[in-house]
Structures are given as structure tokens and as C-alpha cells.
Amino acid sequence: MAEILSVGEAMEQALALLEGGDVVAIPTETVYGLASDATNGVGVARIFEAKGRPRFNPLIAHVADLAMAERIAIFDPLSKRLAEAFWSGPLTLVLPLRPGNGIHPLVTAGLDTIALRMPRGFGGELIARLGRPLAAPSANSSGKISATTAQAVAADLGAKIRLVVDGGATPVGLESTIVKVEGNSVRLLRPGGIAAADIEAVTGLKLQRGAPAGIEAPGRRASHYAPGAAVRLDAQNVVEGEALLAFGVRRAEGWQAAAALRNLSASGDLREAASNLFAYLQELDRSGAATIAVEPIPFEGLGEAINDRLFRAAAPRDKLD
Numbered sequence: 001m002a003e004i005l006s007v008g009e010a011m012e013q014a015l016a017l018l019e020g021g022d023v024v025a026i027p028t029e030t031v032y033g034l035a036s037d038a039t040n041g042v043g044v045a046r047i048f049e050a051k052g053r054p055r056f057n058p059l060i061a062h063v064a065d066l067a068m069a070e071r072i073a074i075f076d077p078l079s080k081r082l083a084e085a086f087w088s089g090p091l092t093l094v095l096p097l098r099p100g101n102g103i104h105p106l107v108t109a110g111l112d113t114i115a116l117r118m119p120r121g122f123g124g125e126l127i128a129r130l131g132r133p134l135a136a137p138s139a140n141s142s143g144k145i146s147a148t149t150a151q152a153v154a155a156d157l158g159a160k161i162r163l164v165v166d167g168g169a170t171p172v173g174l175e176s177t178i179v180k181v182e183g184n185s186v187r188l189l190r191p192g193g194i195a196a197a198d199i200e201a202v203t204g205l206k207l208q209r210g211a212p213a214g215i216e217a218p219g220r221r222a223s224h225y226a227p228g229a230a231v232r233l234d235a236q237n238v239v240e241g242e243a244l245l246a247f248g249v250r251r252a253e254g255w256q257a258a259a260a261l262r263n264l265s266a267s268g269d270l271r272e273a274a275s276n277l278f279a280y281l282q283e284l285d286r287s288g289a290a291t292i293a294v295e296p297i298p299f300e301g302l303g304e305a306i307n308d309r310l311f312r313a314a315a316p317r318d319k320l321d
């Protein structure tokens, strides 16, 4: 059962858990977040595992200051103005990733953009002490409403996590507003804790609403990394020239002929497999093979989200939403 510690007493234990690649539930000004070190793939996989999310949605990375944000992402002048106006606070900016950013690809679901925000209070202090960004979705099981008290987090996730940091009821009570600057305009990707009118007052621009031709809506195919190679699932054998995405101890027949091979987890550990998924898909894609054959992966635990991602990578490109 998770321990509940007040913000005044939780810092050292929270740091130790994050350093060890574990998750911690923390208060922010919006809702409670389920946080892990955004550079640690196993830690990020644990977030999805604890939430029971059937999909790997890209997560928000939380930073301590603008300097940390600028090491991770490339700011255009308008995004910079919005950060200066609203950080720390409930505004999330979607920005292009900077090369060598150190963020684990499971945080961005393999995208080349990242959602960044600077939270108020304990979260900000924790990130500054850790010296690394924290990935954190809302601290609730998939499909349940976001938690705004430590007690709500503990009632929902208490059996799956070690520590809930209690900062009282969150003042804003709903998630951050997410925007993305596109050239000379700003698009509202998710309404939230900062009113659209307040953002418009800073930029002098009317916010664009709705997804442009279905591109930016969270969870839609085009917002997710799609390999250029075809993907063949449940492969029992390897056809010469195919790349092989393996899992576990037993190899598909003819694996020696694979043009390139990555094993998501030689020991069959789904947490390790989740943390390797996006990087290995990209590496096999870059190998130049026309097809990536994927060995069967069990559906239990994180296997559901891994299989969901692979199904969508394998589906005919024009059939996806």
C-alpha cells in the first residue's frame, strides 16, 4: 500500500524512488500527477503499467525552469512569450524536440515533438532537485477521472505505487491547457486550466480550434510515430531481407536471415519491452528493410499497450483515423 507523506516530509523519499526508476504521485496546481524520471524508460513504462493504460499516449514532460525546457525543445518566439507569460502554471506547450534531448522515446510515443510544462509548488522543487524532467500524466487509472486529492490517488492507485505526496486539494482542479504554435498561429489542442481568452490576450491572436485535417488530435494515428517499413505481426518465421523485432527467448524460424534484429526483452519482461519499443521500431525502420516482422507478444499487463501500438503500425496506412 502506498505511503502518504506531506510535501514537507516527502522530498528525500520521492527523490530516492525517482532515482531508482520508480513512480511517485505528486501534487501539481492542476491535478495530481503520476511522475517518473522522463529520461528513464523503465520508470516511464511503470507509469503506463500503474495506470493500466491500454495505449501509449504521449505524456507531458514537466520542467523546473525555462533553461531546462530549452535543453529539451526548440522554442519559437511565440512559444517563448507564452512560457514567460504563464509559467509556472497550467499551460502546456507542444514543441519540436531538440536533438540529444535525453527524453526517453516512450514519453513522446516516438514523436519528434514534446509537450512541456512547468508546474507550481512541490513538483517544481522536486524536478529542480532531481535535475531532470518528470513525465507525468494524471494520477488515476485509465478511464477514471483525474485525482485532485492525495486520498483519491491512494484509493485508486495505492496498491500499485509506493508513495503519494500530499499537497492538499489541487487549486486548479482540471488539467493544463495544451497549445501548439504553428507558424504565425496558435492551436488549442486541449482546453484546460488557463482560459483561451487569457492566451489570446497575450498573443493578440485568435486560437485555432479543432485538429487540422485530423492531424493533432491526441491518440490519432498521424500524431504518432509510424514506421516507413511495413509491419508484419505474429511472425512465426522470417523472410529473407525482413528486419526482426523479437521478444523473449525463442526466435522465429529463419531468424538468422533477418536484415537487422532487435530483441524488446530477451528475458520476456514486458516493462523492459515497453521501454525499448519506440527506439527499436525506429532503429529497424532505419535499417532500410521493407518489412519489420514482429514476434508474438503476450497481451497481459503492458503487453496490451505494446500490441495496440504494433497493430496500429501494421494496419493499412489509409485505414487508420
Ligand code: TXA
Residues within 6 Å of the ligand: 028, 030, 031, 032, 033, 034, 057, 058, 059, 060, 090, 092, 094, 108, 111, 113, 114, 115, 119, 136, 137, 138, 139, 174, 175, 176, 177, 178, 189, 190, 216, 217, 218, 219, 223
Ligand atoms: O495538468 C496536466 O497537464 C496534468 C498534470 C499532471 O501535469 N498532466 C496531464 O498529462 O494531463 P497527460 O499525459 O494525461 O496528458 C497529455 C496530453 C494528452 O492529451 C496527449 O495526447 C497530449 O498531452 N500530448 C502529449 N504530447 C503531445 C505531442 N507531442 N503532441 C500533441 N499532443 C501531445
Ligand code: MG
Residues within 6 Å of the ligand: 137, 138, 146
Ligand atoms: Mg488524464
